Amino acid sequence: MASFRAFLSQPHESNPARLSRRWAPRRRRPHSPNFGRNCPVTSSSPLRDLFALEESGSRAFIGTYELRRKSIVERQTSESNSIQIRHTGGDCHWEAIQLANARESPVGIGHFRLLKRLGYGDIGSVYLVDLRGTGTYFAMKVMDKASIVSRNKLLRAQTEREILSMLDHPFLPTLYSHFETEKFYCLVMEYCSGGNLHSLRQKQPNKYFSEQAARFFASEVLLALEYLHMLGIVYRDLKPENVLVREEGHIMLSDFDLSLRCSVDPTLVKSTSGRTSSSSFANSMLDSEHVVQGCIQPSTFFPRILPKRNRKSKSDFGISNGSNLEFMAEPTHARSMSFVGTHEYLAPEIIRGEGHGSAVDWWTFGIFLFELLYGTTPFKGSGNRATLHNVVGQPLRFPESPMVSLVARDLIQGLLIKDPQKRIAYHRGATEIKQHPFFDGINWALVRSMTPPHIPDPVNYNQFASKEKKGSESGLSGSSANKGSSNDSSHLDFEYF
Numbered sequence: 001m002a003s004f005r006a007f008l009s010q011p012h013e014s015n016p017a018r019l020s021r022r023w024a025p026r027r028r029r030p031h032s033p034n035f036g037r038n039c040p041v042t043s044s045s046p047l048r049d050l051f052a053l054e055e056s057g058s059r060a061f062i063g064t065y066e067l068r069r070k071s072i073v074e075r076q077t078s079e080s081n082s083i084q085i086r087h088t089g090g091d092c093h094w095e096a097i098q099l100a101n102a103r104e105s106p107v108g109i110g111h112f113r114l115l116k117r118l119g120y121g122d123i124g125s126v127y128l129v130d131l132r133g134t135g136t137y138f139a140m141k142v143m144d145k146a147s148i149v150s151r152n153k154l155l156r157a158q159t160e161r162e163i164l165s166m167l168d169h170p171f172l173p174t175l176y177s178h179f180e181t182e183k184f185y186c187l188v189m190e191y192c193s194g195g196n197l198h199s200l201r202q203k204q205p206n207k208y209f210s211e212q213a214a215r216f217f218a219s220e221v222l223l224a225l226e227y228l229h230m231l232g233i234v235y236r237d238l239k240p241e242n243v244l245v246r247e248e249g250h251i252m253l254s255d256f257d258l259s260l261r262c263s264v265d266p267t268l269v270k271s272t273s274g275r276t277s278s279s280s281f282a283n284s285m286l287d288s289e290h291v292v293q294g295c296i297q298p299s300t301f302f303p304r305i306l307p308k309r310n311r312k313s314k315s316d317f318g319i320s321n322g323s324n325l326e327f328m329a330e331p332t333h334a335r336s337m338s339f340v341g342t343h344e345y346l347a348p349e350i351i352r353g354e355g356h357g358s359a360v361d362w363w364t365f366g367i368f369l370f371e372l373l374y375g376t377t378p379f380k381g382s383g384n385r386a387t388l389h390n391v392v393g394q395p396l397r398f399p400e401s402p403m404v405s406l407v408a409r410d411l412i413q414g415l416l417i418k419d420p421q422k423r424i425a426y427h428r429g430a431t432e433i434k435q436h437p438f439f440d441g442i443n444w445a446l447v448r449s450m451t452p453p454h455i456p457d458p459v460n461y462n463q464f465a466s467k468e469k470k471g472s473e474s475g476l477s478g479s480s481a482n483k484g485s486s487n488d489s490s491h492l493d494f495e496y497f
């Protein structure tokens, strides 16, 4: 039987600081998606986090906290008299995991309380958990080893873990830790309390979003896809069900087990007209003369120092004459023959079995936008076969109602071109879509600061405090859950499929 440990120890070319079974701090600190969320306090000060963690009653950690607090106080006193705020903000989740790891044994199942099953997918179940005694909440994906191996899904589990460990983006999940028990593989990720966009759409009047809300969600998804493509990841499973809503209303793309990893050659290109629409799309196709020598390395994004004889002057790059350079990292050479995805979202090239690449994400982005705006997908048939038939053979038609703007329809039309090579973004990726008039007014650098159209109801985490009491009184522990041996109805055992 192939072992998860074996796949965990495989070299990972693009992530030298790869997570080992025992959590190791990342070289780069994450963007802190959880600033102020699910944390004991909503402060960015590590000092206040530590006080709050102490107050939450974790006596076992107090010694370590005390040491850390002293060193922080000393550092603050020596560096300045003001409280230091790190640019990464106060993600208490990293602190909590790190402190748990600093104890005698690395983080494992026994450190967590299972609070609630959030859902399940093809390769595992996802639970809301808390790291005992810290008041920090996580989503833990638990996969049954035997089931995964017997159903030949080990590669999918491996892909998901590898991809998650590469990610560091505000609209993508953070993997805080991963480990295995005798029976399970576990991934510890950030928890999204707002459910998914599919459920949220169902709750809208008439079950579709306003154009403004759709533009917000599409902008965030677009940035996530752009980042994935830059890392050489074709997502392949975009659908509202996989777009989770965070506590503060921003989104998080989830579920990477169907994703494809490939090489990518980031490039600087001269910007063309600066505008894209499906009608002018043919004119804005990339002119190969405009491609500047690939001068940025994938994954690390450090400029490659070219040998002197190859160096180009500013004017070679068109900088002096005022034209703009664009960063482009579209894995246009990615190829896969797999038949993966969800019927209504499958791109025609996947159904035709002719091989597919990164353009499938732009097709699914078109279906996604259509569904947000109209409340249904464009090629849905009476059954799966009919749907596939429609995707390949039926022209795109827009329903008469609701009224959707011309620019939105133009973008959808460009994305749902059946020939991937003619599809918008085939050559220049997200850069091209960002310039479409549908996104006029979006400040791409500040999307994270936009006000979300919907803020989920806050989660009452106190409801779980009483469960903890019950759990600890009756001896609930990760290991008992692991063995699935508990008879107490307050216990949460792992359930599968």
Ligand SMILES: Nc1ncnc2c1ncn2[C@@H]1O[C@H](COP(=O)(O)OP(=O)(O)OP(=O)(O)O)[C@@H](O)[C@H]1O
Residues within 6 Å of the ligand: 118, 119, 120, 121, 122, 123, 124, 125, 126, 139, 141, 173, 189, 190, 191, 192, 193, 196, 241, 242, 244, 254, 255, 257
């Ligand atoms: N980080 C998270 N925060 C909150 N809920 C989550 C999180 N990750 C997953 N979920 C929930 O758990 C469910 C199962 O997720 P999971 O990623 O395992 O499978 P899936 O998306 O349903 O499909 P697949 O079969 O492709 O794995 C999701 O539908 C979602 O509702």
